[in-house]
Amino acid sequence: xxxxxxxxxxxxxxxxxxxxxxxxxxxxxxxxxxxxxxxxxxxxxxxxxxxxxxxxxxxxxxxxxxxxxxxxxxxxxxxxxxxxxxxxxxxxxxxxxxxxxxxxxxxxxxxxxxxxxxxxx
Numbered sequence: 001x002x003x004x005x006x007x008x009x010x011x012x013x014x015x016x017x018x019x020x021x022x023x024x025x026x027x028x029x030x031x032x033x034x035x036x037x038x039x040x041x042x043x044x045x046x047x048x049x050x051x052x053x054x055x056x057x058x059x060x061x062x063x064x065x066x067x068x069x070x071x072x073x074x075x076x077x078x079x080x081x082x083x084x085x086x087x088x089x090x091x092x093x094x095x096x097x098x099x100x101x102x103x104x105x106x107x108x109x110x111x112x113x114x115x116x117x118x119x120x121x
Contacts, residue, residue, distance in 0.1 A: 002100070008092040011081035015069055016054040021096055021105070024052045024071045026079060028088030051096070052079070 008025065016022050026048055030041040052073040059066050060078055071079045071090050080086045096105050101119035 004097040006094045006097075008094050010092055011090045012083070015081070016093060016095075018054065018056040020054050021051060022054055022071070023049050023094045023096060024073075024079065024090045025049055025092040025094075026088050027082070027091055047091070054093070 006023070027046065029045050030043060032043050050073050052071045054069075054071055055067070057066070057068055058070050058072055058078065061076060067078050067080070069081065070086075071081075071093070073079075077088070078086060079088050079090050082089045082091045098105055099107060099115065099119070102115055104115075107115050
């Protein structure tokens with residue numbers, strides 16, 4: 001097992017490069033609902049980590065709204081740095097760790113099989 005140190009960068013201090021895949025520390029509040037479930041997190045505040053992409057310019061596919069310097073997750077939820085006008089905001093971000101046994105964060109195509117063999121052996 002390998003230990004990875006994560007350097008969290010405050011989103012108000014510095015932003016990633018355009019199109020970087022990063023980890024984002026997200027804060028917000030679970031939406032209010034009409035659920036009768038006693039275990040529901042309705043209305044509860046949260047702070048959690050998700051992978052997402054940073055975009056210097058992004059158009060929301062549903063609304064057509066243009067966002068600058070935003071973070072977008074795999075569900076296409078747009079989040080601005082802390083203090084921004086989105087319901088959930090990014091307090092900090094971190095670069096993804098490198099893939100096991102490599103110095104790369106992403107390997108594509110024909111190189112994947114050999115990198116996996118090396119990492120798994």
